[in-house]
Amino acid sequence: MRDTRESRLLLVLLIAIAFALITVDIRGGEDSPVDGARQAAAAVFGPIEDGVSSAVAPVGNAVSAVRDSDERHDRLALLEKENAALKAKLGSDDRNASRLKQLDKMLKIAGQGQYGIKGAQVIAIGAAQGFSWTVTIDVGANDGITRDMTVLNGDGLVGRVTTVGPNSATVLLANDPDFTVGTRMESTDELGFASGQGDRPLRVELLNGKAEVKKGDRLVTFGSEADKPFVPGVPVGVVSRVDPSGGNLTRTLYVTPYVSFTKLDIVGVVVQAPTKDPRDTVLPQKPKPTPTPTVTITITPSANAPLDDQNDQQ
Numbered sequence: 450m451r452d453t454r455e456s457r458l459l460l461v462l463l464i465a466i467a468f469a470l471i472t473v474d475i476r477g478g479e480d481s482p483v484d485g486a487r488q489a490a491a492a493v494f495g496p497i498e499d500g501v502s503s504a505v506a507p508v509g510n511a512v513s514a515v516r517d518s519d520e521r522h523d524r525l526a527l528l529e530k531e532n533a534a535l536k537a538k539l540g541s542d543d544r545n546a547s548r549l550k551q552l553d554k555m556l557k558i559a560g561q562g563q564y565g566i567k568g569a570q571v572i573a574i575g576a577a578q579g580f581s582w583t584v585t586i587d588v589g590a591n592d593g594i595t596r597d598m599t600v601l602n603g604d605g606l607v608g609r610v611t612t613v614g615p616n617s618a619t620v621l622l623a624n625d626p627d628f629t630v631g632t633r634m635e636s637t638d639e640l641g642f643a644s645g646q647g648d649r650p651l652r653v654e655l656l657n658g659k660a661e662v663k664k665g666d667r668l669v670t671f672g673s674e675a676d677k678p679f680v681p682g683v684p685v686g687v688v689s690r691v692d693p694s695g696g697n698l699t700r701t702l703y704v705t706p707y708v709s710f711t712k713l714d715i716v717g718v719v720v721q722a723p724t725k726d727p728r729d730t731v732l733p734q735k736p737k738p739t740p741t742p743t744v745t746i747t748i749t750p751s752a753n754a755p756l757d758d759q760n761d762q763q
Contacts, residue, residue, distance in 0.1 A: 551715040554603025562682050562731040564601070565721025567592055571713045572617070582625035582645065584608075584713055589616045597678035599670075599719040605684035605707035606630065606670060607716050618718075623685075624651065624710050630679055631671035635729050637661065640671060643685060643704060650689055653702040660700055662691050667732055668704060680719050682727035707733075 552568065559566045573585035588594050590613050600607040600620045608622040621628055624645040632643045632653055639662070641655040653668065666688040672681030686706040694700050 548715055551603050555601070555715060555717050558601065558603060558605075558684075558731055559717060562680075562727040563723035563725075564599075564680060564717075564719045566601075566717035567594065567720050569618075569716050569718060571716060581627065582622040582647065582710065583611070584620050584622065586618050586620060586716060586718070587616070588718065589614045589618050591615050593720055594618050594718055599676075599678060599680045599683065600716055601683050601719065602708060602713065602716045604709070605686070606679075607708055607710075607713065609678040610718060620716070622710050623706060623708065624648070630685070631673065632668045632685055633671045633681075634660075634662070635667040635669065635732060637666075641668075641699075641702070643668070650703040650705050651686060653688075653704050655700040655702060658694050658697045658700045662688060662700065662702060664688055664691065667729075669729060669732060672726065676722035680722045682723070682729070682731050684732050 555566070555568070558564070567588055569586040569588040571584045572587045575581075575583060586600075594610060594613050596610055596613055598610045600609060606623050608620045608625070608628065610618050611621045612619040622645070623630065623643075624647060626645050626647065628645040630643050632641045633639070634641075634655075637660065639655050639657055639660045641653045643651045643653045646652055655662065668685040668688070670679045670681055670683040670685060673679045684707050686704040688702050689705045690703040692701040692703075
């Protein structure tokens, strides 16, 4: 079309008509007077559009795949480079190496017991309102943490969650005097309740006053109703002393906990209980007894024995 005055007027008229139709269509909504024309156009041009789209799509997908492949390759190379740098850094940092070891032990316990855990780091010790044995961890409600969840680490039972904030939580440690947990003896299944005694061994009251217990026996958590506050099977500790029964209804034990409560760093909050009681499977392997060496002394007569002794023998 030649650029004349008439062609410019026609272009302006067509644009004005288009805007008018758009306005009428918008105001009409579902009852738009141009809806029938739009549907008719869709019926005519729709198959053509689909055909063109189907023909062009493989080419577009191929181009996108090549582009995405390059991007994935670049991201993968960057991640591998970052991981290598991180491993080199962790390998040269004793503290980070220790944390990796703690994390590895904790994940092993979680796998053996089928516990779903949320990893956390201890960021503070003690509570502002008293002298209880507590720690603060760096996960909270925003991480799915709620009150009365079991807390463990790579060694065993750490405690239970008592208060929860948006991004942190307070954990009452198992050695606190206000802490009590149900326990079960390994092999014999004798039940009891363990209570904290600060920096002294846990005190355990067995329900059976005549239970056969000896030093070195081990205990795990018995578990609570609905698994709160305690899930079953978490290692608690080793019997260090047994009080005489004395005909009492219960029997008192003293248990050295597996966890060192003064050296806590990486812990895990159990956010999902196991589907079945792991029993004793989470307990560490018992140390093999060290064989006692035997010494045999053989006495042989000396060739340089005194002459008088030889005469006496004759």
